[in-house]
Amino acid sequence: MSTHRFILEPYKGVSTRHTCPNCHRKRCFSKYIDTEKQIQFPDYVGRCDHEQKCGYHFTPREYFEQNPSEKEKLSEDNFRSYMPVNAPQPKATSYIDLEIINQSLRGYPSNKLFQFLSTQFGDAETLKLMEKYKVGTSRHWDGATVFWQMDYQNRARTGKIMLYNPETGKRVKEPYNHVTWVHSVLHKGDYNLKQCFFGEHLIPEDKSRPVALVESEKTAIIASYYLPQFLWIASGGKNGCFNANSLSVLAGRSVVLFPDLGATDYWRSKIGLMKSYGIDVQLFDYLEAKATESERKEGYDIADYLLKMRPDEAVLQQMVKRNPNLKTLIETFDLRLVSIQRGIPQPKVSPPKKRGFRL
Template sequence: MNYMLESYKGRSSRYTCPKCGQPHCFTRYIDTWTGQYLADDVGICDHKNSCGYHKPPREYFKERGSGYYSEYRQSYSLNRFTESSKERETDFIPMRIIEDFEKLNKKKNTLKEFLSGVFPLLGLQQVFSDYHIGTTKNGETVFPQIDMQGRCRTAKIMAYDESGHRIKGKMDRIDWLHARIMKKKGLKPSDWNLKQCLFGEHLLSSRPDDKVCLVESEKTAIICKLRCPEYLWLACGGKQNLKPEMCQALAGRNVLLCPDADAVANWEEQSKLLSFCRKTEMVRWYKHEAEDSKRDIADIILERLQKEAQDKVQETA
């Protein structure tokens, strides 16, 4: 087995040193066979003179006794054999397709038109550009899932009415870009290997020091971004999507969780599984919400903005 120090991918790939306690200065060893960290304390501190901490893999195995390495090797050999037979490469959508949707943003997009009545148009256009949000020929909004490597996994396609609410029907009016592509090419569901990522994930590498705020819906993320641009707003796309496999890109980050009012208990429980984050906290915006409320933080923001606008009108009247 071979081990190597993790390549630098921004501050999120550097951790708190177990000896000196300094953040973003500890590089962990990776098992090149599995792609996983060997252990949280196996690595080297950047502060060679003031700290000097270095725990190589051989010391890790030495601490656990002579037989541990053999067990570890056999375990991963078995896992690698059984998993490799099932593994398939993730399918991606060419970014040129997303760019084509972005070119249609000058056409009628009902959600954008609604938000332009609340937020400055220049800021709104910048947010649409940053998140690569697009428009279909029918005026639907396209929310792409682009990972940290700049690869598009899929995109949610949703229709909104003039009041900014999602149009719901028998199919709930949510469609997926990869599903449309498959249908066009005559592919079966088994022909496409989808692995979703967070909406806005591609922004993590360009803002390594910013605190991340995670919400449920893509619409909520862009509204919060327009209101509080000092934070990096991402969306997991659903109440049940706050899970480790969806949130791996948040490793080493400080994360504020902003659940919908009806997802608080679920997110409090699921947040315990995000131990790879540097720190997770719940933003308790919902403390005055009714027990059966289904609202989210974006509802509060829009209500406050509309009240501020009404107050200004009354002042000038």
């Protein structure tokens, strides 16, 4: 007889098997239950029966790690014995050594994205943004940018390396798409990657502001400068992070989705999933409804609209003047108009001895 407190719900008919939050197959998901009936786990805490094709397994231990207030209700013995007998142990998440990250947080004068953003915001403000989001520099390509995925416990899941045109701020896609991953560059073949949101490390530090979710890491950085009323994070792609392992960190938060043009319907389809995790979700789709054909072809996101503004003018006021469609954003979310003084001479960033860690 099992002495474990937290076990997978025993099979007692189809009502005890549920839809998997990851692969969305029906009647294949077993939830964890508390045999002492004191802890009520969210619906995403459980295991999918399709171990090969899906492999989803969100354990009570992971839940308690992300919800320390719930863990405090347990004795140490109970916490150690959370697993059912003979349950397969999930493979541990891999992380990048913090020394590698720290070595990359330099060399900004040679960083192509830093060069572009400095033309918009000045060196000092751009440096603040890079440091806030822990954006690094890589010499895998000369002047490449590393977007570190730092999770809610400040552990680096991985880093995305991308190269930008310093004049336009656009990604370099010719003669090939310049994007790769740190764990691939470091040849970590057995790396067990579990991605998280870009900017996730900021979530536990700021519990007051609503969270704004965009696709691009660059967009999150730019939007955080123009619209500081939100805490901006990025999914890293159209399909990125829409799973229970990632979304659980947003439980109990107010989240506004700002999809790229063309991705609105897909992101709208994820609202029900997000609400099932206790997330208060809104979708800003006004840009999708009003975008021009040219803007759709270019795949605009909110950063493209924001960057059309002159840097020495008040932010939201000029955004409305230049893009009347964005007035709805202000009215919908009751944003307080802010003016940010610019045009003041910015201190230069002193070139460090190294130009960035060689990834």
